[in-house]
Amino acid sequence: MITTVQNLDTYLASFTEFLKAAVGRDIPWLRKLREDAFARFSEIGFPTTHDEDWRFTNVSSIARTEFALARRPADLSEGDFSGWLLDDARARLVFVNGQFAPELSALDSLTEGIIVSSLKAKIAEESGGLEDHLGRYLDIQRDPFCAFNTAFLEDGAFVRIARGTASEKPIHLLFVSTEGDVPTVVHPRNLLLVEREAQTQLIEEYVSLGGGTTLSNSVTELVVGENSTVSHYLIEREHPSALNISTLRIQQDRNANVASHSVLLGGGLVRNNVHPVLAGEGGECLINGLFVGSGKQHLDNYMYVEHASPHASSRQFYNGILDGHSHGVFHGRIIVHKNAQKTDAKQTNRNILLSDDAQINTKPQLEIYADDVKCTHGATIGQIEENALFYLRSRGIEETTARRILLAAFANECVERMNFGAARRHVEQLLEAHLLSMAQPRSPSPAAHRESIERSWTEVG
Amino acid sequence: MSLLEIKDLHAEVAGHEILKGVNLTVNAGEVHSIMGPNGSGKSTLAQVLARRETYHVTSGEVLFNGKNLLAMKPEEAACEGMFMAFQYPVEIPGIGNAYFLRSAVNAIRRYRGEDEVDAIDFLPLFRERLKLLDMDEKLMNRSVNEGFSGGEKKRNEILQMAVLEPKLAILDETDSGLDIDALRIVAKGVNAMRSSERAMLVVTHYQRLLNYIVPDVVHVLVDGRIVRSGGPELALELEAKGYGPMEAGGREAIPVSA
Numbered sequence: 001m002i003t004t005v006q007n008l009d010t011y012l013a014s015f016t017e018f019l020k021a022a023v024g025r026d027i028p029w030l031r032k033l034r035e036d037a038f039a040r041f042s043e044i045g046f047p048t049t050h051d052e053d054w055r056f057t058n059v060s061s062i063a064r065t066e067f068a069l070a071r072r073p074a075d076l077s078e079g080d081f082s083g084w085l086l087d088d089a090r091a092r093l094v095f096v097n098g099q100f101a102p103e104l105s106a107l108d109s110l111t112e113g114i115i116v117s118s119l120k121a122k123i124a125e126e127s128g129g130l131e132d133h134l135g136r137y138l139d140i141q142r143d144p145f146c147a148f149n150t151a152f153l154e155d156g157a158f159v160r161i162a163r164g165t166a167s168e169k170p171i172h173l174l175f176v177s178t179e180g181d182v183p184t185v186v187h188p189r190n191l192l193l194v195e196r197e198a199q200t201q202l203i204e205e206y207v208s209l210g211g212g213t214t215l216s217n218s219v220t221e222l223v224v225g226e227n228s229t230v231s232h233y234l235i236e237r238e239h240p241s242a243l244n245i246s247t248l249r250i251q252q253d254r255n256a257n258v259a260s261h262s263v264l265l266g267g268g269l270v271r272n273n274v275h276p277v278l279a280g281e282g283g284e285c286l287i288n289g290l291f292v293g294s295g296k297q298h299l300d301n302y303m304y305v306e307h308a309s310p311h312a313s314s315r316q317f318y319n320g321i322l323d324g325h326s327h328g329v330f331h332g333r334i335i336v337h338k339n340a341q342k343t344d345a346k347q348t349n350r351n352i353l354l355s356d357d358a359q360i361n362t363k364p365q366l367e368i369y370a371d372d373v374k375c376t377h378g379a380t381i382g383q384i385e386e387n388a389l390f391y392l393r394s395r396g397i398e399e400t401t402a403r404r405i406l407l408a409a410f411a412n413e414c415v416e417r418m419n420f421g422a423a424r425r426h427v428e429q430l431l432e433a434h435l436l437s438m439a440q441p442r443s444p445s446p447a448a449h450r451e452s453i454e455r456s457w458t459e460v461g
Numbered sequence: 462m463s464l465l466e467i468k469d470l471h472a473e474v475a476g477h478e479i480l481k482g483v484n485l486t487v488n489a490g491e492v493h494s495i496m497g498p499n500g501s502g503k504s505t506l507a508q509v510l511a512r513r514e515t516y517h518v519t520s521g522e523v524l525f526n527g528k529n530l531l532a533m534k535p536e537e538a539a540c541e542g543m544f545m546a547f548q549y550p551v552e553i554p555g556i557g558n559a560y561f562l563r564s565a566v567n568a569i570r571r572y573r574g575e576d577e578v579d580a581i582d583f584l585p586l587f588r589e590r591l592k593l594l595d596m597d598e599k600l601m602n603r604s605v606n607e608g609f610s611g612g613e614k615k616r617n618e619i620l621q622m623a624v625l626e627p628k629l630a631i632l633d634e635t636d637s638g639l640d641i642d643a644l645r646i647v648a649k650g651v652n653a654m655r656s657s658e659r660a661m662l663v664v665t666h667y668q669r670l671l672n673y674i675v676p677d678v679v680h681v682l683v684d685g686r687i688v689r690s691g692g693p694e695l696a697l698e699l700e701a702k703g704y705g706p707m708e709a710g711g712r713e714a715i716p717v718s719a
Contacts, residue, residue: 386515391551391605394511395565395621396539396572405564409555409604416555 008042010066015151018069022154024123033135037150044144053143056329056361057271057300062243067215069152070097070177070184076209078104081176084207088422090169091116093157096176098186098216100155113165113198119189120155128158134191137221137251143273145245149187149219156189156218159202163195163225170201170233170423175218177242179210188218192232196225196253202232203423204246206267208239215243222248224256226280231259233423237266237430240295247273254280254309261418262289262318263427264299265434275304278312278340289318290414292434293326293358300329303347307340307373314344319414320351321407322358323438332377333365340370347377352384352410354438404439411435462527464489464660465510465629470521472509478519479505481685487629490657494671495664496696497682498704503664504548506682507633510662511545512538526628539565540572542628546618546635553605558617559587561605562624569625590623594650612643619650630654631662636670648673668700683708 015038024030046063047054076096081104085092093116094104100118107116115128122128140147157173175188194200206216216238224230236244244267250258262272276285291299305314320328330349351360364377384406392402411431418424465487472480479502487493497503509516510523512535523530525541533541553561559580567577591598594616606614615635622630632651636644651661651674663674671679671693679695680687681704688707689695 385551387551388553390513390535391547391553392561392565393535394513394539394545394547395561395625396536396568397564398536398568399534401564401568402536405556405561406553409553412555 008045012042014069018152023120024126024154027123027126029131030123030134034151034153037135037140037147040140041144041147041151044147047144053302053331056327056331056363057269057298059269061269062215065183065213067183067185068180070180070186070214072097072099072101073178076101076104076178080209081174084174084176084205086170086172086203086422086426088169089172089203090114090167092172092174093118094174094176095155095157095188097178097184098155098175098188111167113162114167115158115160116171117158118155119153119158119191122158123154128160129193130191133193133221133223135221137223137249137277138219138247139249139275143247145217145271146219146247149189149217149247152187153189153219154187156191158191159200160193161195161198161200164197166199168199168201168421170203170421173202173204175204175206175216177206177208177214177216177238179208179212180214183213183215185215185217188216190218190220192220192222194222194224194228194230197227198225199229201419201421201423202230203235203426204233205235206238206244206246208242208266211239211241213241213243214238216245218246220246220248221251222258223251224253224258226253227255228253229257231261231419231423233427234260234262234272235427235430236264236270236272239266240268240297242267243269245271245273247275250274250276250285252276252278252280252283252285255282256280257284259286259288259417261414261427262291262301263430264289264291264293264301265430267297267299269298271300271302273302273304275306276314277306277308278314279308281309281311283309283312285312285314286417287314287316288414288417290320290411291318291328292321292411292438293328294323294438295326296324297326299326301331302329303332305332305334305345307334307336307343307345310339310341310343312340312343314346316347316349317414317417318349319410320349320360321354321410321438322351322360323354325355325357327358328360330360330362330379331365332363333367334375336368336370336373336375338369341372343370343373343375345373345375349379350410350413351379351381352407353381354384399441400439403441404435407435407439408432463487463524464526465662466522466524468522470506470509470523471519472505473517473519474505474515479685480509482521483682483685483687485680485687487660487662489628489660491678492655492661492663492674492676493678493680494676494696495662495680495682496666496668496699498708499666501682502685503666503682504633507545507631507662507664510538510631511535511543536568539625539627540569543631544622544625544627544629545631545633546615546622548634548637550606550614550618552607552609554607556605557602558605559601562587562621565621565625587624590620593623593653594620595646596620611638612640615639615643615647616650619647623650623654628658629660629662631664633664634666635663636665636667644670644673668696671696681707
């Protein structure tokens with residue numbers, strides 16, 4: 001057993017330093033929020049694999065590393081970013097090493113009822129109703145990374161969609177990590193407020209400029225009002241040496257309809273937490289994801305779905321494609337509270353392993369305290385189906401193309417759950433390029449003849 | 462030159478020898494039927510010709526259009542004009558039927574140095590072939606074979622043949638599990654594709670199909686060898702007497718009179 005030496009003292013020094021200069025340091029409730037969060041973080045430290053929620057993901061490399069708060073490099077031009085910009089976005093906020101970069105952002109085509117700005121600006125103005133929402137939904141007791149983020153929160157995106165406003169084009173939040181001389185950490189913090197009967201799409205995307213050890217520890221609080229419809233996309237495509245921990249905390253009011261789409265392609269160690277609370281009656285939540293790993297990537301998807309009111313439904317669908325020595329995790333917890341009768345919760349995780357060394361851990365966890373609910377879950381692990389591959393080849397389609405088509409079909413199960421539009425097109429383009437590189441034919445290894453691993457479980461409770 | 466020449470073909474699956482010296486010559490324009498009891502090697506022969514890698518050829522030679530078929534990958538054989546209608550067509554969720562067929566057409570066109578066709582140019586041919594097979598266009602927007610009935614799957618195989626226009630079409634037990642209406646439609650599609658340029662190898666356990674697709678030559682495959690060859694009347698004889706006499710009888714192939 002390796003004992004993790006956690007060097008939290010370095011963070012005390014940087015926290016003290018941070019508080020002296022942070023925007024909003026004189027706002028009492030914000031100061032308390034930060035200090036309480038830091039106290040909690042100091043108390044529990046980084047999680048270990050003894051913690052059930054972190055059983056499959058070892059973050060000792062994060063605990064052992066001294067991360068400095070990242071600074072924003074001065075010498076970046078729009079040319080460095082051109083490949084990442086969406087043509088069809090309603091608005092774009094670019095953050096470089098966690099800090100808002102107005103010169104790279106585009107906020108000029110905002111229409112009435114849509115407010116998009118940096119969180120830092122809102123804190124400085126003490127506007128936007130921050131006190132009512134910021135940090136009010138996130139559970140800093142349970143997850144040390146959420147506490148860590150909250151202690152250092154300062155910048156990120158602020159979005160407010162007014163009642164009855166529909167923004168069909170997506171709002172693009174682009175987070176860029178740049179290579180530094182030392183390992184660096186950023187704590188992006190997003191507050192997305194969608195009032196009642198509104199509609200919007202948000203894309204949260206993470207990219208790297210250069211390599212280096214960078215840790216992005218982000219938190220997004222997404223508050224969705226009664227009868228509103230929101231699609232949220234998380235796209236992770238950082239450098240293989242990047243560490244990325246993200247938490248999406250969704251608060252859903254009555255009859256709100258939320259879709260969370262996660263697409264994990266990049267990053268070395270990635271933990272994607274999705275935590276919706278169906279707080280109002282009749283809410284619907286789709287939690288859809290695709291993770292594609294190769295090399296030594298570790299991609300962990302942790303769902304914590306809370307049904308707190310009756311007649312709400314949640315659907316989790318995650319597909320994984322894993323190659324090389326990559327390691328995927330799907331850990332889906334569903335909690336049905338006592339009064340959440342008539343809950344309808346479903347969870348499905350399907351995986352394709354392309355190599356003998358790729359690994360997946362898939363774990364359902366149902367905690368049901370109501371007595372009239374429908375919860376189902378299932379998982380499969382398999383390989384590219386040889387019959388299907390031969391079928392395509394027997395029609396003249398070359399092997400690499402046939403493999404790409406089959407992987408794309410598997411990935412498309414997730415893509416097809418996304419609404420048509422700029423966000424989906426963006427995902428489709430990213431996938432097309434990404435899957436091509438994974439479709440190269442394999443020389444048969446002795447292990448290819450072993451019985452194919454096929455497991456499946458279904459349980460109705 | 463014959464379209465297909467099989468000389469003393471031996472093949473095994475998982476260490477078991479299934480084909481034990483098959484000889485067969487098929488010329489363009491001919492329809493041959495391979496009949497035989499279960500386990501005689503009919504499907505193995507079809508799979509070997511379609512170049513399925515799990516079927517291992519231990520000796521012998523197969524010339525397709527004068528080229529060494531046994532050196533070809535499945536996709537190369539297909540591009541050279543080989544087609545096999547599967548006994549159990551594979552369901553592929555997430556890939557549209559029309560997209561799949563157009564990808565196949567374009568793969569073959571590229572191989573032959575021809576221009577690819579786009580979705581719009583492809584449509585007229587596609588619609589015409591759909592009509593031939595009495596198939597609903599809606600099936601084409603669905604995933605390949607997913608949720609298709611048995612009859613729809615088999616018709617979809619013949620549709621693919623009709624669109625890809627192979628030189629040699631192997632029908633691997635296409636009739637099994639079909640009701641008489643579906644059988645008629647499939648046979649109509651196959652007969653429409655008969656031409657002096659194209660040969661067909663109809664692998665079947667039952668004589669019934671051959672009432673609709675009348676072969677030029679019938680071969681009987683027993684225990685990995687062709688034990689008899691003859692005209693269409695041989696199929697009727699088998700229907701009346703069964704395979705029993707031939708399984709018990711001589712192992713020597715009786716050559717078909719030229």
